Amino acid sequence: MAEPPTPPLALDLGPLGLDGGAQLLLNHGLRRRAPGQALRVQGSHTDLALHLAAWCRKRGLALGTVDGALTITGGTDARWQGAARADAGQASPPGAVADRADARWGVAARGALVEAGAPEFHFPLSDKPALWSDDAARLYAAAVAAQWDPDVAVDWQAEFELPDEVEDAVVQVMTYLVENENAALLVPARFLGQMHPHYREVLQCLAITIADEARHVEVFTRRIALKGRRPALSTAGAQASLKTLFDAPDFSVSSLLLAVLGEGSFVNLLNFLQAWAPDPVTRQICRLAGRDEARHVAFGMSHLAWQLAVEPDLRSRLGAAVDARHDALADTDGLNEEVFDALVLLAAGAFTPEAIAAGHARVQQLMAEMAEGRRSRLVKLGFGPEVAAALAQRHTRNFM
Numbered sequence: 027m028a029e030p031p032t033p034p035l036a037l038d039l040g041p042l043g044l045d046g047g048a049q050l051l052l053n054h055g056l057r058r059r060a061p062g063q064a065l066r067v068q069g070s071h072t073d074l075a076l077h078l079a080a081w082c083r084k085r086g087l088a089l090g091t092v093d094g095a096l097t098i099t100g101g102t103d104a105r106w107q108g109a110a111r112a113d114a115g116q117a118s119p120p121g122a123v124a125d126r127a128d129a130r131w132g133v134a135a136r137g138a139l140v141e142a143g144a145p146e147f148h149f150p151l152s153d154k155p156a157l158w159s160d161d162a163a164r165l166y167a168a169a170v171a172a173q174w175d176p177d178v179a180v181d182w183q184a185e186f187e188l189p190d191e192v193e194d195a196v197v198q199v200m201t202y203l204v205e206n207e208n209a210a211l212l213v214p215a216r217f218l219g220q221m222h223p224h225y226r227e228v229l230q231c232l233a234i235t236i237a238d239e240a241r242h243v244e245v246f247t248r249r250i251a252l253k254g255r256r257p258a259l260s261t262a263g264a265q266a267s268l269k270t271l272f273d274a275p276d277f278s279v280s281s282l283l284l285a286v287l288g289e290g291s292f293v294n295l296l297n298f299l300q301a302w303a304p305d306p307v308t309r310q311i312c313r314l315a316g317r318d319e320a321r322h323v324a325f326g327m328s329h330l331a332w333q334l335a336v337e338p339d340l341r342s343r344l345g346a347a348v349d350a351r352h353d354a355l356a357d358t359d360g361l362n363e364e365v366f367d368a369l370v371l372l373a374a375g376a377f378t379p380e381a382i383a384a385g386h387a388r389v390q391q392l393m394a395e396m397a398e399g400r401r402s403r404l405v406k407l408g409f410g411p412e413v414a415a416a417l418a419q420r421h422t423r424n425f426m
């Protein structure tokens with residue numbers, strides 16, 4: 027015996043029309059229906075029948091009149107047929123990161139259902155291996171938790187007075203740091219603008235890295251001006267070295283040259299300045315910036331480790347990029363005399379032959395530590411010991 031048909035579900039819209047939000051009640055009613063059940067709609071709005079007909083037509087729903095009442099039958103909303111989930115697909119958990127991000131997903135949230143006909147966006151970096159890091163989410167969270175306010179975290183009122191030549195040396199080093207920070211801000215920013223937002227964690231990680239660099243630019247600039255000085259010298263060699271970072275052909279080469287080798291060396295430099303800077307303000311800002319830099323290095327390492335695991339051939343391309351940069355910089359002076367001498371003076375602490383000799387030895391020691399750090403990071407990325415040592419030595423003498 028056939029089961030009696032389910033009576034239609036009744037919906038009374040009262041005076042509410044589709045120009046006033048009635049679709050919320052219609053959708054609510056449609057969702058509450060049992061399978062196969064019709065929705066009987068009542069209402070006193072003058073244009074209800076006309077508007078409801080158009081609304082149903084657009085969604086592929088059938089509208090008829092049963093016993094004198096408007097009745098909707100049919101189930102699916104045609105507008106969302108052909109929509110695509112912005113994720114790795116049905117075989118993966120909902121919202122899973124895809125190996126390739128579709129241009130048609132545009133700027134939609136990862137996992138969103140994207141309507142067919144949405145515009146395509148052109149993001150040159152849309153392949154997971156080209157940018158992904160499994161550590162990006164953790165590093166982003168760590169960076170958010172470690173943000174500091176330059177006004178609060180630095181005791182700008184600390185009282186100190188340095189001999190003119192020592193203050194000059196600090197200002198020269200700060201001037202050099204600012205140009206390096208400008209490069210460290212702009213180079214990842216250029217790649218960030220090319221990345222498909224499907225890879226959310228990486229974008230967040232780079233965005234906060236850029237915010238870190240903005241603070242570094244600020245504090246080093248403020249230290250220059252603290253005693254009324256103007257910025258000091260910017261040399262052609264230092265700028266030539268930084269310019270090669272802007273010429274990196276892709277994000278992976280950039281991650282190696284800037285993050286793994288350059289910012290890695292800067293962690294050593296900032297530790298050195300934290301130890302030897304002659305005033306508390308310089309020591310504080312170098313400590314704060316150095317902490318941020320360690321995260322930037324960690325991100326570069328984790329991205330390259332991930333990409334190398336899926337593209338082992340990348341290793342030789344990275345090595346070739348270090349060589350190419352070395353050759354491009356062969357005619358420049360390397361670390362400029364002004365910065366080198368300023369570092370020696372800060373590490374010497376006095377104008378005596380003994381003190382200067384000690385300062386000189388400390389700077390040599392710093393450079394050896396930088397090279398050793400670069401070598402060990404390259405080994406961690408799977409470079410053979412000899413190749414790693416050679417590449418570590420071929421890194422720019424300008425540190426970044």
Ligand SMILES: [Fe+2]
Pocket residue numbers: 207210238239242315319
């Ligand atoms: Fe920085």
Ligand SMILES: [Fe+2]
Pocket residue numbers: 210239289318319322
């Ligand atoms: Fe950095």
